[in-house]
Amino acid sequence: MNDEDIQQILDRLGNRVSRLGEENRLCKLRDDAGKELIQQLGQYLSSEDWINVFESSENIFVKDLMKEWGAHLFPEKLNDE
Numbered sequence: 001m002n003d004e005d006i007q008q009i010l011d012r013l014g015n016r017v018s019r020l021g022e023e024n025r026l027c028k029l030r031d032d033a034g035k036e037l038i039q040q041l042g043q044y045l046s047s048e049d050w051i052n053v054f055e056s057s058e059n060i061f062v063k064d065l066m067k068e069w070g071a072h073l074f075p076e077k078l079n080d081e
Helices: 003-041 047-056 060-069 076-080
Strands: none
Touching: 003 060, 047 060
């Protein structure tokens, strides 16, 4: 393996690291936007509305986000159980 081969490998690795860094940055932006959206929805949705949305969703990822970021939007009785 010569210096040129090593440089090509390092360049490819650098490109992959840059790409992963950008993907991570975008995921963080989306994550923050999702949290903000759920916070703002709390101003417009009642606890009953929140339960209806939760129960009508079949997507487990949506339900997980609703439980994690929107726990404060569920009725008190449900949170106590």
